[in-house]
Amino acid sequence: MARLISGKDIAAAIREELAAEIKELTAKGNRPPCLAVVWVGDDPASATYVRAKGKACEKIGMQFKLHHLKEDVSEEELLSLLQELNADKEVDAMLVQLPLPKHISEKKVIETIAPDKDADGFHPYNLGRLLMGEPTFVPCTPAGILELFKRSDIDTKGKEVVIIGRSNIVGKPMAALLMQKKTGNATVTVCHTATKDITFHTKRADILIVAAGQPKMIKADMVKEGAVVIDVGIHRTESGLCGDVDFEEVEPKVSAITPVPGGVGPMTVAMLLKNTLQAYKMRMR
Ligand code: GUN
Numbered sequence: 106m107a108r109l110i111s112g113k114d115i116a117a118a119i120r121e122e123l124a125a126e127i128k129e130l131t132a133k134g135n136r137p138p139c140l141a142v143v144w145v146g147d148d149p150a151s152a153t154y155v156r157a158k159g160k161a162c163e164k165i166g167m168q169f170k171l172h173h174l175k176e177d178v179s180e181e182e183l184l185s186l187l188q189e190l191n192a193d194k195e196v197d198a199m200l201v202q203l204p205l206p207k208h209i210s211e212k213k214v215i216e217t218i219a220p221d222k223d224a225d226g227f228h229p230y231n232l233g234r235l236l237m238g239e240p241t242f243v244p245c246t247p248a249g250i251l252e253l254f255k256r257s258d259i260d261t262k263g264k265e266v267v268i269i270g271r272s273n274i275v276g277k278p279m280a281a282l283l284m285q286k287k288t289g290n291a292t293v294t295v296c297h298t299a300t301k302d303i304t305f306h307t308k309r310a311d312i313l314i315v316a317a318g319q320p321k322m323i324k325a326d327m328v329k330e331g332a333v334v335i336d337v338g339i340h341r342t343e344s345g346l347c348g349d350v351d352f353e354e355v356e357p358k359v360s361a362i363t364p365v366p367g368g369v370g371p372m373t374v375a376m377l378l379k380n381t382l383q384a385y386k387m388r389m390r
Contacts, residue, residue, distance in 0.1 A: 109361075115375075135389060137168050139385075142170075142171050143190075144174070145209065151203075197385040242383065246316075246372075263291065264311040267313050270295075270316035315348070317349045336348035338364055
């Protein structure tokens with residue numbers, strides 16, 4: 106039977122550490138750190154994520170400022186709110202919940218957020234620094250996965266890591282971090298929709314990270330015996346939540362696996378809090 110990597114438990118431990126640090130800072134008379142979240146429209150999945158982020162902030166003594174804008178807000182109005190938040194001395198970090206309505210350019214939005222307030226680490230400046238191995242805001246999902254490895258004693262050095270998915274948010278930064286000497290030192294392969302034989306690659310993986318957005322696409326015959334499997338996917342189905350990995354099939358064959366829910370998801374929120382505290386500390390220095 107595989108070891109379950111509980112993101113839920115590890116995220117709870119991280120939140121406690123962050124709460125203790127914030128308590129210490131505020132006890133000295135400092136204001137609490139503040140995260141601003143901008144949410145456009147009423148996408149139900151976004152509603153769940155925004156609510157989870159707000160709750161997580163409040164629980165650890167972090168301020169949470171929500172700006173909920175109407176679906177038909179103009180791009181100009183949204184960008185001007187972001188400029189205001191950039192200039193607001195009380196705001197340490199911010200994010201705009203994705204996806205955005207079609208009439209708003211995601212690229213413009215991401216590039217308007219000041220790089221030193223970029224809680225998601227999506228700004229090209231921060232992604233560029235990440236690629237060069239410089240300290241930066243690391244996108245929350247890849248940061249959460251590195252933290253899962255660290256706190257579960259999974260050594261990535263010299264390992265064959267296969268990542269499925271090449272998004273700017275998960276696949277690309279994950280690959281950059283894992284190939285970097287300091288943060289991974291692994292041999293990294295990235296598979297995507299044009300990859301000819303996905304199974305050829307996944308069967309070679311000591312560590313398989315799946316961010317494909319396809320429910321239960323990874324089956325038992327696609328993984329190596331004893332591999333570590335990280336499932337980034339989350340899908341709502343009639344029989345409940347599932348990931349990109351067919352958990353029932355794959356779990357008996359591997360040495361460690363993240364569940365869905367309770368795996369990568371809670372880590373993403375914990376890393377958002379960590380990035381916000383990092384922005385705060387940089388500002389208060
Ligand atoms: N929508 C889905 N995932 C994310 C994320 O990590 N950040 C933001 N801002 N929006 C998202």
